[in-house]
Amino acid sequence: MEEKITKTIVQGYFKKLIDNLHVDVAIAGAGPSGLVAAYDLAKAGKKVAIFERKLAPGGGTWGGGMLFNEVVVMEDSLDILRDLSISYKDAGDGYVSIDSVEFASGLTFKAVQAGAVIFNSVSVTDIVFRQNTVSGVVILWTTVERLGMHVDPLVITAKAVLDGTGHPSEIVNLAVKKAGIRIDTETGDIMGEKPMWVESGEASTVENTKRLCPGLYASGMAANNVSGGFRMGPIFGGMLMSGRKIAKIILKDLQ
Numbered sequence: 001m002e003e004k005i006t007k008t009i010v011q012g013y014f015k016k017l018i019d020n021l022h023v024d025v026a027i028a029g030a031g032p033s034g035l036v037a038a039y040d041l042a043k044a045g046k047k048v049a050i051f052e053r054k055l056a057p058g059g060g061t062w063g064g065g066m067l068f069n070e071v072v073v074m075e076d077s078l079d080i081l082r083d084l085s086i087s088y089k090d091a092g093d094g095y096v097s098i099d100s101v102e103f104a105s106g107l108t109f110k111a112v113q114a115g116a117v118i119f120n121s122v123s124v125t126d127i128v129f130r131q132n133t134v135s136g137v138v139i140l141w142t143t144v145e146r147l148g149m150h151v152d153p154l155v156i157t158a159k160a161v162l163d164g165t166g167h168p169s170e171i172v173n174l175a176v177k178k179a180g181i182r183i184d185t186e187t188g189d190i191m192g193e194k195p196m197w198v199e200s201g202e203a204s205t206v207e208n209t210k211r212l213c214p215g216l217y218a219s220g221m222a223a224n225n226v227s228g229g230f231r232m233g234p235i236f237g238g239m240l241m242s243g244r245k246i247a248k249i250i251l252k253d254l255q
């Protein structure tokens with residue numbers, strides 16, 4: 001029995017890994033924007049792998065606002081919540097409130113059920129850059145990364161790479177700093193996130209969601225950091241809409 005359990009886990013994991021060595025879309029970060037993008041892309045028939053540094057997918061959603069585990073969404077993204085079967089309570093004035101545990105787990109469940117594969121506890125540590133195109137991600141166990149062990153990584157090739165790493169926009173950062181890529185922003189460089197201004201931040205997150213250079217896209221707070229948008233605090237409609245928008249852009253580019 002002991003051998004059977006171990007063999008089942010090892011075989012199951014390596015099947016998933018081998019099946020995802022080349023994907024249509026590699027997503028770094030399983031936050032709300034990355035998960036919605038993964039859901040839409042997988043539903044459209046694309047092969048999607050998400051690499052998430054933490055053990056639990058869901059990004060910055062679990063803790064609501066200051067650990068009060070409720071998040072707020074404006075009514076303009078209710079269609080996405082309904083589509084994902086996530087329940088919400090009317091909070092008046094065009095806002096709804098969602099239990100953050102249902103939010104995080106619902107987004108994760110729907111993305112996986114649609115066919116996206118999440119590799120948790122795996123960090124994206126570099127990009128593949130060939131012929132001026134971002135063509136994949138370099139991955140390493142988060143534990144190896146955190147312990148600073150001198151271990152070489154492995155590589156996943158992809159037709160499109162999505163930076164869903166949130167505030168630090170780690171993947172775009174690598175593209176700009178290591179590959180010297182000039183990205184599609186006003187300065188050609190990462191402009192940096194501005195302080196809190198909810199309405200502006202919610203709108204700019206969606207506006208700033210785009211392809212930044214061949215093969216590389218950003219969503220959510222990563223898109224906002226890259227293009228110099230304001231932050232918006234624990235309101236998540238912009239993240240959901242950003243995920244949906246980037247999925248559409250990637251689908252069009254992959255046609």
Ligand code: 48H
Nearest residue numbers: 029031032033053059060123124165166220221231232233
């Ligand atoms: C693998 C990585 C790596 C890496 C990071 O921050 P997130 O929740 O992502 P978004 O952009 O979808 O949502 C942002 C939202 O949660 C938020 O922070 C808001 C609304 N803030 C407003 C405000 O004013 O503060 O998730 C990103 C995920 C996390 O789970 C990271 O662990 C993961 O990406 N990640 N995964 N490789 N190199 N870097």
